[in-house]
Amino acid sequence: MSRDPIMKETREFQAETKQLLDLMVHSIYTNREIFLRELISNASDAIDKIRFASLTNQDLLEGDSDFEILLVPNEATHTLTISDNGMGMTYEEVVENIGTIAKSGTKAFLEKLKEAGTANDTELIGQFGVGFYSAFMVADKVTLLTRAPGQEKGVKWESTGDGTYSIEEIDKEKRGTSIILTLNEEYRQSEKSDEKFLDRYTLQSLVKKYSDYIRYPVKMNFIKEEKPRDAEGKVIEDAPVETTIELRTLNSQTPLWTRAKKDIQPEEYNQLYQSLFYDWQDPLEVLHSKVEGAVEYTGLLFIPAKAPMDFYMKEFEAGVRLYSKNVFIMEHCKELLPDYLRFVRGLVDSPDFSLNISRELLQHSKQLKLIGKNLEKSILKTLETMLSKDRSKYETFWKEFGQALKAGVYSDFTSREKLQDLLLFPSSNQPDGATTLAEYVSRMPESQKVIYYATGKDQSAVERLPQMELLREKNIEVLYLFDRVDEFALDALREYKEKKFQSVSRGDLNLDDIQAPEAKQQAEEVEKDNESLIKAIKEQLSGKVADVKVSSRLKSSAVCLVSGDNGISLSMEQILSEMNNSMFKAKRILEINPDHELFAVLKGLYEAGPESDNFKDYCALLYDQALLMEGITPEDPVGFANKVAKLMARGGK
Numbered sequence: 054m055s056r057d058p059i060m061k062e063t064r065e066f067q068a069e070t071k072q073l074l075d076l077m078v079h080s081i082y083t084n085r086e087i088f089l090r091e092l093i094s095n096a097s098d099a100i101d102k103i104r105f106a107s108l109t110n111q112d113l114l115e116g117d118s119d120f121e122i123l124l125v126p127n128e129a130t131h132t133l134t135i136s137d138n139g140m141g142m143t144y145e146e147v148v149e150n151i152g153t154i155a156k157s158g159t160k161a162f163l164e165k166l167k168e169a170g171t172a173n174d175t176e177l178i179g180q181f182g183v184g185f186y187s188a189f190m191v192a193d194k195v196t197l198l199t200r201a202p203g204q205e206k207g208v209k210w211e212s213t214g215d216g217t218y219s220i221e222e223i224d225k226e227k228r229g230t231s232i233i234l235t236l237n238e239e240y241r242q243s244e245k246s247d248e249k250f251l252d253r254y255t256l257q258s259l260v261k262k263y264s265d266y267i268r269y270p271v272k273m274n275f276i277k278e279e280k281p282r283d284a285e286g287k288v289i290e291d292a293p294v295e296t297t298i299e300l301r302t303l304n305s306q307t308p309l310w311t312r313a314k315k316d317i318q319p320e321e322y323n324q325l326y327q328s329l330f331y332d333w334q335d336p337l338e339v340l341h342s343k344v345e346g347a348v349e350y351t352g353l354l355f356i357p358a359k360a361p362m363d364f365y366m367k368e369f370e371a372g373v374r375l376y377s378k379n380v381f382i383m384e385h386c387k388e389l390l391p392d393y394l395r396f397v398r399g400l401v402d403s404p405d406f407s408l409n410i411s412r413e414l415l416q417h418s419k420q421l422k423l424i425g426k427n428l429e430k431s432i433l434k435t436l437e438t439m440l441s442k443d444r445s446k447y448e449t450f451w452k453e454f455g456q457a458l459k460a461g462v463y464s465d466f467t468s469r470e471k472l473q474d475l476l477l478f479p480s481s482n483q484p485d486g487a488t489t490l491a492e493y494v495s496r497m498p499e500s501q502k503v504i505y506y507a508t509g510k511d512q513s514a515v516e517r518l519p520q521m522e523l524l525r526e527k528n529i530e531v532l533y534l535f536d537r538v539d540e541f542a543l544d545a546l547r548e549y550k551e552k553k554f555q556s557v558s559r560g561d562l563n564l565d566d567i568q569a570p571e572a573k574q575q576a577e578e579v580e581k582d583n584e585s586l587i588k589a590i591k592e593q594l595s596g597k598v599a600d601v602k603v604s605s606r607l608k609s610s611a612v613c614l615v616s617g618d619n620g621i622s623l624s625m626e627q628i629l630s631e632m633n634n635s636m637f638k639a640k641r642i643l644e645i646n647p648d649h650e651l652f653a654v655l656k657g658l659y660e661a662g663p664e665s666d667n668f669k670d671y672c673a674l675l676y677d678q679a680l681l682m683e684g685i686t687p688e689d690p691v692g693f694a695n696k697v698a699k700l701m702a703r704g705g706k
């Protein structure tokens with residue numbers, strides 16, 4: 054028995070959707086033509102869905118398996134309709150999919166806009182598939198008619214993009230979705246020939262440009278007005294003009310990756326990349342490979358030129374697309390490539406993939422593992438070649454995605470060796486540039502045993518570190534580590550070509566072969582001579598530092614804080630605590646410069662009265678100073694400021 058249809062009601066868009074719509078209508082002025090690509094791509098996805106679902110349930114097709122996407126421009130009503138016989142949507146699905154924004158990419162996009170404090174950044178939009186809503190860039194009103202297979206009723210959804218939409222049940226005979234755009238006046242008769250979206254030739258060229266690879270025919274009626282011809286093919290001049298309608302398919306439907314590499318132009322790769330992955334820039338690198346043997350597959354992978362907005366966010370969805378004999382199986386297959394290559398976009402088409410493969414089964418698929426290994430190898434090879442043959446291109450890549458590789462060194466121990474030669478760091482030799490570890494090692498003097506590095510938030514922070522002074526004086530190159538992941542990565546690597554990594558802020562600097570042996574000896578002697586003073590300072594700072602030492606690494610600074618050779622470093626402790634992990638603590642060692650005049654003052658104070666407030670204040674200040682130089686706020690900033698004020702009030706006496 055049929056039930057009463059759900060009556061028309063008006064609903065509000067979710068706040069984020071409103072924001073997005075507002076943006077579409079008022080802020081994006083360039084490239085509005087991409088709306089067509091977005092709607093055709095949605096239609097194609099919907100057909101993919103039903104095609105896939107019908108493999109196990111033929112009934113869903115309702116006898117209609119001639120999949121197609123139809124464009125109908127109508128001058129009289131100023132409408133452009135895009136129809137498909139894909140999956141269609143139920144009432145609930147329309148509410149869920151069209152009224153809200155579920156996609157992480159779009160959310161990230163809005164976040165970025167908020168951060169930038171402007172809604173004008175037209176470049177931003179290109180990085181996201183804003184999909185359906187892009188229709189509002191060119192239409193005053195968008196009407197969506199849809200019916201899911203097996204549903205008795207269809208659904209009509211309509212909005213002028215003003216914050217509300219109406220929704221009601223309707224009768225719809227054909228399964229699938231039609232989107233009717235009532236075009237804004239500007240796009241009915243645009244002055245720009247490529248923005249007349251009712252013009253068949255404009256539409257045809259847009260389909261060619263953006264959607265040629267779409268696997269289903271995108272069709273449109275062309276109206277031909279011609280005088281008839283006689284039996285010999287000659288035009289009959291005095292006959293009235295005849296109108297014929299011809300349904301033409303606008304796209305070639307041959308997936309690019311199935312064609313021979315030598316027949317493909319770079320622009321074709323670029324265009325496919327841009328339309329599949331919503332980028333307005335060409336990719337930095339294209340890897341197209343066809344392999345036959347133990348496994349058979351075609352891989353078409355891209356290294357983007359720029360990291361997407363949400364790349365370093367949790368929501369970023371990595372993974373390539375999987376196809377089997379040109380039939381789409383799934384998007385974002387994360388199981389194929391290791392996580393450190395999550396910036397790679399692209400697709401893999403293999404007859405060895407089963408159409409019915411589930412994500413669970415994928416994890417155990419031997420073929421997938423084998424293909425993944427091959428592709429990983431060829432991506433790494435490509436990057437190695439780029440590094441050696443085109444350094445500036447590699448540095449562009451590194452700027453965008455270097456963090457992912459460094460995180461890979463840290464978290465994926467099986468990949469460490471493979472990645473170590475791809476790492477780049479700035480160094481004291483070239484603070485604005487970047488050096489590989491191999492280049493650093495090649496510059497090391499014979500006497501240098503370890504690879505030095507210093508951590509800090511930027512170049513000036515690192516160069517001001519008191520721990521850098523001695524190394525600078527000795528002209529020893531130091532790698533600069535600015536990214537949070539850097540030190541964790543080097544810590545995980547431990548060594549490169551049997552040279553250990555050594556932080557300038559940790560333990561012994563291993564300078565024995567470089568520094569005159571007297572320096573260290575001298576420090577040890579001073580330490581012995583001042584044993585009781587050092588002990589007293591240590592007592593004053595008990596609970597804060599593990600040790601106090603006379604320094605052999607300081608030149609002009611009075612103190613510095615270093616961490617022990619084992620365990621984590623101070624900067625790692627900072628990063629972990631910012632990530633709410635305060636479980637690990639660095640072993641803090643306060644080093645005092647025996648050649649600094651403060652040392653003598655301290656000694657004087659100690660000798661005058663080890664229990665005096667003055668001596669205690671000096672000890673506390675020493676420690677707080679050392680913390681500040683490390684970029685760490687003292688535990689009691691007010692106490693610190695008061696002590697400094699007290700000293701200053703003495704007027705230098």
Ligand SMILES: Nc1ncnc2c1ncn2[C@@H]1O[C@H](COP(=O)(O)OP(=O)(O)OP(=O)(O)O)[C@@H](O)[C@H]1O
Pocket residue numbers: 091095096098099137139140141142150151156181182183184185186230
């Ligand atoms: N022609 C259509 N047929 C069936 N469902 C559709 C159609 N167009 C859109 N949808 C549904 O609406 C959802 C939202 O579409 P929208 O274009 O905004 O995002 P998307 O397609 O998921 O993402 P993207 O555009 O980034 O691929 C889709 O996921 C799909 O479920």
